Amino acid sequence: MTGQRRVLVVEDDITIAESVAARLRAEGFEVAVAHDGPSGVAMAAAFGPDLVVLDVMLPGYDGLEVCRRIQASRSVPVLMLTARGDETDLLVGLAVGADDYLTKPFSMRELAARVHVLLRRVSRAVSSRSLELGDLLIDLSSRRVSRSGVEAHLTPTEYDLLVFLAERPSAVQARERLLAEACGWHEGASSRTVDSHVKALRRKLGADLIRTVHGVGYALEVPR
Amino acid sequence: MTGQRRVLVVEDDITIAESVAARLRAEGFEVAVAHDGPSGVAMAAAFGPDLVVLDVMLPGYDGLEVCRRIQASRSVPVLMLTARGDETDLLVGLAVGADDYLTKPFSMRELAARVHVLLRRVSRAVSSRSLELGDLLIDLSSRRVSRSGVEAHLTPTEYDLLVFLAERPSAVQARERLLAEACGWHEGASSRTVDSHVKALRRKLGADLIRTVHGVGYALEVPR
DNA sequence: GCAGGTCTGCACACGATCTTCACAACTTGT
């Protein structure tokens, strides 16, 4: 959630690719570039981007197939680049899973604007300024948490852990994932540490809030 | 999640408003129209739209203010309509909370495409992946299983076994395959172990769910 | 340095889960 946003650019035209990459770097993104479909798919998996800018006209297999494959492994917003007037490609692209598109030629300014919009949207989709799940209220700007109007004092780690879970309500998260995301990651960290923080959260917010999934991890249940 | 999607159109130009509304109705949306800012804000609250199409040039108070007020009460995606070249309005609009924009003049086709994209995105953020086979429902992200609405508590192995079968409905799987995939693989494991888990699944979810294929293995039948 | 708060790792106990076994019930081919 914090840290630098990563953008993967998949575009065979070196000139365009470099212009786009340069602009995005100037905007403060971490940028990786792939020049064909297969390496695009591979880098989407390895680089773990927050957004993909994808040209539909690509050597190797075509852009729509790339889009499909990228989306198959991980849900990541895709900004599609299309040739002007090619409405067929466009509609198929949107159907396949692209989230937005630009027709060539486009200005770098416009590209940057759309990238920002897409990223802001996905982050807002889960978090606006506050998270409200049933009677649980998390104010993200003031880092305050309350349940049924009763405020609870959480330590930083407990808060981060709770927010991470609350952003993915009822989705089960492995201990390792929670340890890496909420507590920092350091070698030799015991996943039992997570238990301690979960225990603290349960004590402060109620035992029913966090569900244990035996052999897997924890999930936050939306309380009523 | 299901049911008709509601779209609110806030646009003072009657001609444009009606064209947009007509096209969106043709796309299967339930559409409401407001012709000025105050009524737009009021209808956003009363109509409860899933998406708002908002013209930034409005009588009453201006479109950006409307956008702010609509977003203040409820998080709803906003598609902004701007005059061509008015980049200031555009950027401010995006900052204020619009999710996408179209510059006039735009084609109805393009409008419809963007509306679909926006709605698909928000629904994707909310809905999680799941397997649905007849009255059997498997929520993959929360690892919850229910049949005819009745939730069943499954152990990790039972769950993995069920998912493996459910991903290949009515295809017969050998015990060895099931043993390897669902339960971990270890030397000297008896394939009778699978029987125990199948038995547990039948007890928890109904005996008709899993079919025995004598001499071969098991298959999950799609229940009705 | 000190005090208070926080994070982390550990050990133990308990409960949940997995696996196996023996025997009953069943299916299949003759």
Add this chain to the structure above:
DNA sequence: ACAAGTTGTGAAGATCGTGTGCAGACCTGC
């Protein structure tokens, strides 16, 4: 109908995962 092989069943022991309390390490502000 019979025999051979296959599957269903229930129980019991072994194993694994989790809850819990505690103590030392660590950080932070004074």
